Amino acid sequence: MKEQTYILKNFSEFEPKHIFECGQCFRWNKEEDGSYTGIFNENVLNVKKENGQIIFKGICKQDIKKVCIKYFDLERDYKKIKRKITIDEYMREAIAYGSGIRILNQDLWEVIISFIISANNNIPRIKGIIERLSKAYGKPIKYNGKTYYTFPTKDELFNVTIEDYRKLGLGFRDKYIYKTVHTIDLETINTKEDLLKLSGVGEKVADCIMLFGMNKFEVFPVDVWVRRVMNDLYIKSENEEKVNKEEIRKLAKEKYNDLCGIAQQYLFYWKREA
DNA sequence: CACCAGGCAAGCC
DNA sequence: GGCTTGCATGGT
Numbered sequence: 092m093k094e095q096t097y098i099l100k101n102f103s104e105f106e107p108k109h110i111f112e113c114g115q116c117f118r119w120n121k122e123e124d125g126s127y128t129g130i131f132n133e134n135v136l137n138v139k140k141e142n143g144q145i146i147f148k149g150i151c152k153q154d155i156k157k158v159c160i161k162y163f164d165l166e167r168d169y170k171k172i173k174r175k176i177t178i179d180e181y182m183r184e185a186i187a188y189g190s191g192i193r194i195l196n197q198d199l200w201e202v203i204i205s206f207i208i209s210a211n212n213n214i215p216r217i218k219g220i221i222e223r224l225s226k227a228y229g230k231p232i233k234y235n236g237k238t239y240y241t242f243p244t245k246d247e248l249f250n251v252t253i254e255d256y257r258k259l260g261l262g263f264r265d266k267y268i269y270k271t272v273h274t275i276d277l278e279t280i281n282t283k284e285d286l287l288k289l290s291g292v293g294e295k296v297a298d299c300i301m302l303f304g305m306n307k308f309e310v311f312p313v314d315v316w317v318r319r320v321m322n323d324l325y326i327k328s329e330n331e332e333k334v335n336k337e338e339i340r341k342l343a344k345e346k347y348n349d350l351c352g353i354a355q356q357y358l359f360y361w362k363r364e365a
Numbered sequence: 366c367a368c369c370a371g372g373c374a375a376g377c378c
Numbered sequence: 379g380g381c382t383t384g385c386a387t388g389g390t
Binding site: 261 | 388
């Protein structure tokens with residue numbers, strides 16, 4: 092396939108590091124020149140910010156401009172979003188820290204499986220598992236002398252056994268993935284209730300799937316990091332582990348309303364990097 | 366060595 | 379319904 096290029100000029104609120112390292116995605120990796128290369132759907136792209144321009148290069152089945160506008164959420168006004176959620180000095184600082192974050196428009200299936208894998212796991216290891224899973228069961232795509240692998244579809248995982256998953260290092264999540272592959276009907280996934288029926292999907296994973304795979308910005312996924320930052324900033328309990336997650340979600344709802352999810356990303360990236 | 370990681374399911378009461 | 383416990387693995 093032929094390489095395409097798309098260049099974005101005079102475009103603010105786009106910082107590759109912030110976008111790819113804020114924890115929303117697992118398949119983008121930094122190159123030596125500071126750019127990032129990743130694969131999503133059947134597209135392999137390299138994203139580089141240089142002299143204020145954003146340069147997208149890679150192989151896409153469709154027009155690269157269309158692909159990028161959708162995937163990178165380029166038509167949304169993040170300046171306006173930031174204004175709305177800057178309700179105090181804490182959020183001002185968090186936003187300043189991850190100023191170039193955008194919420195990617197990721198494939199729902201990939202997000203579901205990826206965040207089931209994320210449970211009680213750390214980001215480097217999640218990335219490793221997803222790479223091994225893709226290499227074993229996805230389709231190869233060559234770009235710039237390297238081979239990338241698409242995220243395996245439901246059909247491609249259908250005959251994979253629990254033991255196979257275990258060998259890839261999925262740990263106790265092997266059976267969750269197996270069950271979900273064999274019971275899910277993607278066409279009927281619309282609400283949080285639908286997600287919670289899936290094996291391996293609880294409150295936090297469901298919220299991540301809604302935020303990253305369904306464009307629902309009103310959810311506020313609470314993991315250990317977010318609980319930590321919300322307790323440090325607002326709740327100030329001596330026993331952070333005991334702070335009720337429902338209380339945190341309610342507090343976030345009061346503060347950030349329908350933009351909870353974006354606020355959560357700024358907070359997560361800020362607290363986790365610092 | 367113990368502890369932790371973008372938690373969840375199962376088993377208790 | 380809410381609370382506790384076990385869980386695979388790799389990194390500090």
